[in-house]
Amino acid sequence: MSLYTDARKFIAGGVNSPVRAFAGVGGEPVFFKSAAGARVKSEDGREFIDYVGSWGPMILGHAHPEVIEAVVATARNGLSFGAPCVLETAIAEKICSMLPSVDKVRMVSSGTEATMSAIRLARGHTGRDKIVKFEGCYHGHSDSLLIKAGSGALTLGVPSSPGVPAGLAEHTITLPYNDSDAVKAAFAEVGDRIACVIVEPIAGNMNMVPPVAGFHETLRDECTKAGALLIFDEVMTGFRVARGCAQSLYGIAPDITTLGKVIGGGMPAAAYCGRADVMASIAPDGPVYQAGTLSGNPVAMAAGLKTLELIDNDAFWTALTAKTKRLVDGLTAAAAEAGIPVSLECKGGMFGLVFTDQGPVRSYAQVAAADAERFKAFFHGMLDEGVYLAPSAFEAGFVSAAHSDDDLDQTIAAAARVFSSL
């Protein structure tokens, strides 16, 4: 009896989040027992160099001593109050200090909650119903956003989920990522009915797809002209690709930013944040309602605040960026040596690898046309070599501060062996 068979007896699908089920690569999922630094240990005694990092949060590496200490010390004072505590003020102040576009923050418990609330805020603030998203981008599983979505929805082949009422889905306009002409055409047609555009500033849920020059400027200009709000969904890219998030890389000031993953340091915490006048529309100051029993949970705040404190310096980002580039340069050379066509991207602590000879990858169509079977073989080859990658061709990879040059070089050597076996 496998652990997965056991799990399936009591858990829907055997997992508490679909992308963990290995449906995108085949085989049974690895059950993790513990993790420290750049490595994870499985229940069956194996050890892996980890490039998922809990899908992004573990930017310092697993079980960082100072983060663990902050969690333990805070937990000893009580796990949850349902009343304000100064740790909530402290992390909100920290986020405002790191993001010039952010005046006010509202903490929630997941990225889904953050984007769902941001959409409601945009609709309530503008009095408009339509939203614009991009094919292959994933913003969590709220109804208006599960349309042509990426990540697990794409992995399972159901980018537009059943259960979303047609009357709601009709308000979601889905456009091709990086297609500025399509954006301009949509605004020309219904711009005065668009509440917001929500976009991953670097797409990380259809593998990793950076923006083309001018794309974000078009989004910013069209939203400003039409009185729509620009939402940068930085749940993944936030404090992952740069000290000032992706928005600092492109010089764009979104009206609302959604955050998650890193700001929780591995604990359930996320946020939507932005311009003071927009955030003033949220209850209790304004009429747009949103609430949460565990929003701003002190233990989660302690983990997130300590994480942000430890990464809020240029030396951290110089070192992390160099690690990721070392990995990507090594993988590029190894694939070339083996004659395997791949397209790789990296920014800060995030990277992508697509099996295609049509790189650089700048569209969902290119990702969809990539060699999925070769990815599956690569995934399992690397797993056998002791390297844990995201179990889906539609996910990005993550490097932590804990990945040593030796870890990276071991990974590159393993990839060289696996590429030559493909």
Ligand code: KE4
């Ligand atoms: P959560 O609800 O999973 O905390 O966040 C949703 C979300 C929102 N926006 C972006 C850009 C995201 O990447 C995510 C979640 N990312 C996936 C991995 N690609 C989470 C992993 C999972 O679904 O188990």
